[in-house]
Amino acid sequence: MTTFLRKRIVSSAIPLVVVVLGVFCLARLTGSPVNLYLPLSATAEQRAEFAAEHGFDQPVLVQLWDYVLGALRLDFGESLRTGQGAGEMVLAAFPATLQLAAVTMLIAIAGAVLIGSLAAYRPNSPADRTASFLSMTAASIPDFWFAIMGVLVFGVSLALLPTSGVDGGAEVWVLPIATLLIRPFGVLVQVVRGAMVAALSAPYVKLARSKGAGERRVVFGHALRNATVPALTVAGDLTIGLVNGAVVVETIFGWPGIGKLMIDSILQRDFAVLQAAVLLTAVTIFALNILIDVCYALLDPRVRQTAPA
Amino acid sequence: MLSSAPAATGHRPGSPDRPRRAPLRKFLRRAVVLTTAAATLSGCAVANSGSTGDAGAADGATLRIVLTQEPPTLEPCESSLTSTGVVVRSNISEPLIERDPTSGALRPLLSTGWRQSSPTTWTFTTRPGVRFHDGRPFTAEDAAFSIDRAVNSDLACNVDGYVFEGRDLGARADDANTLTVTTAEPDPILPLRLSFVKIVPRGTSTAAKVREPVGTGPYSIADWQTGVSISLRRNDDYWGPRPAFPAARYVWRGESSVRAAMITKGEADIAAGLDPEDADADHSVAYPNNETTALRLDGREAPLDDIRVRTAIGLAIDRRGITDALLDGLAEPAAQLVPEGVVGFNPAMTAPPPDPEAARRLVAEAAADGVPVDRPITLIARNAQFPRVSETAEALQYQLNQVGLRVRIQLADTAEHLQYQLRPMPVDAGPVALLIMHGNQAGDAAFTTSQYLISDGPQSNFGTPELDERIARADGLSGRARQDAFAAIFAAERETVAQYAYLAHMRGLLGIAKSVRYEPNSATGDELRLAAVTPADGQVR
Numbered sequence: 093m094t095t096f097l098r099k100r101i102v103s104s105a106i107p108l109v110v111v112v113l114g115v116f117c118l119a120r121l122t123g124s125p126v127n128l129y130l131p132l133s134a135t136a137e138q139r140a141e142f143a144a145e146h147g148f149d150q151p152v153l154v155q156l157w158d159y160v161l162g163a164l165r166l167d168f169g170e171s172l173r174t175g176q177g178a179g180e181m182v183l184a185a186f187p188a189t190l191q192l193a194a195v196t197m198l199i200a201i202a203g204a205v206l207i208g209s210l211a212a213y214r215p216n217s218p219a220d221r222t223a224s225f226l227s228m229t230a231a232s233i234p235d236f237w238f239a240i241m242g243v244l245v246f247g248v249s250l251a252l253l254p255t256s257g258v259d260g261g262a263e264v265w266v267l268p269i270a271t272l273l274i275r276p277f278g279v280l281v282q283v284v285r286g287a288m289v290a291a292l293s294a295p296y297v298k299l300a301r302s303k304g305a306g307e308r309r310v311v312f313g314h315a316l317r318n319a320t321v322p323a324l325t326v327a328g329d330l331t332i333g334l335v336n337g338a339v340v341v342e343t344i345f346g347w348p349g350i351g352k353l354m355i356d357s358i359l360q361r362d363f364a365v366l367q368a369a370v371l372l373t374a375v376t377i378f379a380l381n382i383l384i385d386v387c388y389a390l391l392d393p394r395v396r397q398t399a400p401a
Numbered sequence: 402m403l404s405s406a407p408a409a410t411g412h413r414p415g416s417p418d419r420p421r422r423a424p425l426r427k428f429l430r431r432a433v434v435l436t437t438a439a440a441t442l443s444g445c446a447v448a449n450s451g452s453t454g455d456a457g458a459a460d461g462a463t464l465r466i467v468l469t470q471e472p473p474t475l476e477p478c479e480s481s482l483t484s485t486g487v488v489v490r491s492n493i494s495e496p497l498i499e500r501d502p503t504s505g506a507l508r509p510l511l512s513t514g515w516r517q518s519s520p521t522t523w524t525f526t527t528r529p530g531v532r533f534h535d536g537r538p539f540t541a542e543d544a545a546f547s548i549d550r551a552v553n554s555d556l557a558c559n560v561d562g563y564v565f566e567g568r569d570l571g572a573r574a575d576d577a578n579t580l581t582v583t584t585a586e587p588d589p590i591l592p593l594r595l596s597f598v599k600i601v602p603r604g605t606s607t608a609a610k611v612r613e614p615v616g617t618g619p620y621s622i623a624d625w626q627t628g629v630s631i632s633l634r635r636n637d638d639y640w641g642p643r644p645a646f647p648a649a650r651y652v653w654r655g656e657s658s659v660r661a662a663m664i665t666k667g668e669a670d671i672a673a674g675l676d677p678e679d680a681d682a683d684h685s686v687a688y689p690n691n692e693t694t695a696l697r698l699d700g701r702e703a704p705l706d707d708i709r710v711r712t713a714i715g716l717a718i719d720r721r722g723i724t725d726a727l728l729d730g731l732a733e734p735a736a737q738l739v740p741e742g743v744v745g746f747n748p749a750m751t752a753p754p755p756d757p758e759a760a761r762r763l764v765a766e767a768a769a770d771g772v773p774v775d776r777p778i779t780l781i782a783r784n785a786q787f788p789r790v791s792e793t794a795e796a797l798q799y800q801l802n803q804v805g806l807r808v809r810i811q812l813a814d815t816a817e818h819l820q821y822q823l824r825p826m827p828v829d830a831g832p833v834a835l836l837i838m839h840g841n842q843a844g845d846a847a848f849t850t851s852q853y854l855i856s857d858g859p860q861s862n863f864g865t866p867e868l869d870e871r872i873a874r875a876d877g878l879s880g881r882a883r884q885d886a887f888a889a890i891f892a893a894e895r896e897t898v899a900q901y902a903y904l905a906h907m908r909g910l911l912g913i914a915k916s917v918r919y920e921p922n923s924a925t926g927d928e929l930r931l932a933a934v935t936p937a938d939g940q941v942r
Contacts, residue, residue: 133562175610344656
């Protein structure tokens with residue numbers, strides 16, 4: 093397991109480094125932030141001074157080196173936009189996104205396992221067809237449209253929920269989570285259903301049934317355990333994809349998370365905040381990948397033996 | 402045989418199923434624990450008790466406003482930025498003088514009077530009995546300090562660039578209530594320019610911009626929950642009339658339909674910047690916002706270097722069609738860069754109806770003289786600059802193509818658009834028609850001409866020495882002569898330079914709940930005065 097873990101860490105660290113360095117370099121290709129932050133009347137000297145003060149006058153490799161050195165000291169620089177510490181801004185925004193992602197995935201996994209298993213238990217039954225249709229629809233609905241419809245229907249017309257915001261009780265969570273949930277839930281139901289249909293027709297399930305195992309034990313004890321592996325892999329990818337979905341949710345509902353912060357940083361060429369946000373997100377995804385791999389290996393010992401070098 | 406059956410179902414220790422069951426359980430248990438822990442640990446950052454919404458309860462005591470975005474700073478010298486100014490100006494920080502957005506007249510605020518004692522010297526009397534939010538008294542020394550800080554310091558304040566165009570000022574306090582301001586050149590509109598300088602107490606940092614300032618305004622900052630809300634409290638020691646609401650709270654939502662929904666639902670009292678499709682007669686009101694849209698044509702590049710082609714573009718545009726069909730009638734066809742109400746507006750200039758035949762003739766004439774009219778012109782528009790901006794760009798593309806030009810559209814974000822908008826502009830971009838939106842909130846044509854019309858203006862591609870001279874002369878005039886000179890400049894520009902193909906004078910849409918009364922004006926988009934808002938019953942809380 094230690095060897096497996098070491099190999100996984102090395103192979104997962106490569107994309108982490110590529111993403112962080114790629115964003116650093118690509119951000120600088122989008123143009124200088126000087127125009128956004130200095131007044132129209134700024135002289136060439138003031139522009140040069142601004143660039144020097146923030147290190148933009150240095151070659152990209154020197155800027156990159158400074159960034160890496162700073163990051164090792166946990167110094168991510170200051171936001172050009174707000175003057176606050178970039179690391180501080182990112183750490184303040186991150187928990188809000190983490191909360192959304194965690195709760196969303198928990199609900200998605202639990203719901204998908206239940207509905208996917210029930211649908212797979214009687215393939216092509218009305219329940220299965222309904223579940224398949226609804227899950228495919230859910231996976232296809234644009235989250236932006238769903239969010240706005242949610243606001244108009246449940247916020248305005250029915251007045252059951254607040255339109256947006258984070259200040260309140262459980263009710264403020266409903267629409268953001270529903271919006272974030274809809275796609276992973278739809279995909280997971282289909283994955284679990286597909287895996288369960290295959291598992292329930294596998295020889296070992298037939299063997300278990302022939303030996304007198306109860307149906308609950310067959311479904312949840314035998315078939316589901318094997319169907320969990322593909323579902324887990326997809327769930328991991330979906331969790332990582334939630335950062336993208338979070339941008340929409342956070343923008344529409346005023347949720348102060350990292351997705352919105354990242355988009356604002358890109359639009360405002362606020363490089364320090366963007367880099368800090370990408371680094372933290374990449375590290376989180378890295379950790380998540382390792383966690384998924386470990387879970388995967390624990391569930392299926394063959395994985396441990398075939399881990400890439 | 403029967404005795405072995407139970408073991409075969411998986412209960413037998415050492416069966417193939419056994420070792421894999423524990424990890425599954427462990428995984429599920431860990432997943433639940435991790436998720437719960439993550440949600441709990443970070444829970445306090447987002448979810449609090451109570452269910453009044455971010456903007457607060459509809460208790461009538463808090464004025465709840467939903468903005469389009471969170472201000473990056475409340476620094477007073479950045480209040481010419483819309484997102485900052487809409488919160489700061491005349492609410493938290495005040496200037497010496499304010500401009501009436503409707504009449505254009507200057508009114509005393511922290512200055513009770515002013516006079517020009519020489520062409521380059523102005524004397525202001527400052528208001529006695531005014532205190533900053535921290536209790537310190539306001540004096541002429543604070544005014545001198547604030548002017549010096551905003552205009553002469555190394556802070557690179559936006560007000561310095563947008564309003565003073567980099568000119569340095571001399572500011573000194575002669576006594577506690579007398580301030581003298583000197584300019585290098587005569588500046589007849591200095592008091593108007595100073596209406597953009599917000600007063601801060603001496604001792605405010607001159608090395609770094611402040612995020613949360615101290616001011617003299619009717620409200621002070623109570624709490625800024627970054628990412629969530631800004632709360633203001635009424636300044637009970639305010640020198641002027643007491644505002645109706647004891648508190649105000651700002652939240653921000655990027656989506657217009659959500660802002661509109663918050664008004665309909667009663668979660669907010671005022672919503673900024675609604676899109677036309679989100680407006681309804683009961684909850685929204687349109688107002689002229691002093692913004693004008695136009696195509697800025699790069700006259701340095703063929704075929705736009707030929708005035709016949711530039712004129713043809715002006716003739717090809719169906720302004721009324723665009724304002725009616727795409728801007729929902731919330732705009733008026735424009736013939737110049739400033740709307741009515743701005744000193745220098747030329748009432749004799751009217752937006753011509755589209756004349757594609759005449760435009761085609763001009764293009765054909767230019768082509769016959771060797772102008773490469775089939776060279777593609779890049780029409781660059783900015784995302785979200787105004788509602789339906791991309792559809793407007795498509796309509797313009799179609800109309801210009803119809804008269805024999807070739808146009809391709811490029812949509813840009815703000816930073817990219819600024820690269821084309823400001824000097825130094827890209828030199829290898831080819832012929833560019835930049836869709837701009839210019840807001841003249843200061844109320845004087847000088848702020849437009851110095852940016853957009855002089856040959857080397859920060860936002861101008863080209864011009865003529867004659868027009869530059871006329872602009873410089875007009876800038877030294879005052880009163881009626883100033884009005885006439887700038888009005889003539891706008892007419893001359895269209896005839897002799899034609900750098901712009903004008904599109905529309907825009908209007909803003911404000912969401913207003915039935916619970917409050919407020920009449921928006923041309924400054925509302927940049928300066929939403931809380932003291933001008935009252936509860937529907939008119940009572941001071």
